[in-house]
Amino acid sequence: MIAIADEIKETAPLTIFALQSLGLRTILLTGDNIKTARAIASQVGIKTVYAEVLPIHKEQFIANLKKDRRTNGKIAMVGDGINDSPALARADVGIAVGTGADVAVEAASIVLIRDQLFDVLSAIMLSKKTVQRIRINFIFATFYNIIGIPIAAGVLLP
Numbered sequence: 001m002i003a004i005a006d007e008i009k010e011t012a013p014l015t016i017f018a019l020q021s022l023g024l025r026t027i028l029l030t031g032d033n034i035k036t037a038r039a040i041a042s043q044v045g046i047k048t049v050y051a052e053v054l055p056i057h058k059e060q061f062i063a064n065l066k067k068d069r070r071t072n073g074k075i076a077m078v079g080d081g082i083n084d085s086p087a088l089a090r091a092d093v094g095i096a097v098g099t100g101a102d103v104a105v106e107a108a109s110i111v112l113i114r115d116q117l118f119d120v121l122s123a124i125m126l127s128k129k130t131v132q133r134i135r136i137n138f139i140f141a142t143f144y145n146i147i148g149i150p151i152a153a154g155v156l157l158p
Contacts, residue, residue, distance in 0.1 A: 059086035
């Protein structure tokens, strides 16, 4: 008997746990058969699994998630293969693993250079920090201009 299996990345369970700890909903959407998908999902801690999904159905699934009013926020898709590229393009944020297919890299918004799943978490944290910094700078600039423009116009001149 010969068995062949894709092994999950060492950081996958920790990454999924961290994403869920941030309040993000994680879904496994794969073209693999249901038994394989459920086994992988149970190993990494994902509860929602959709298996045996064709590439066009992945794209439709993402489109339906975007339309669903219960979905709060943005939809991100992580993938690395040719089959993932339509869904990567449809998602609000497509994240491709740099070692994946060229089509997936072209379709994605973000390309991870390393083949480390934990970089997905790093990209999300970096983007949240960047948006926070932009908001702080906007508030500072607003108050600076509210005070500075009248002074520059000569309000304090006798």
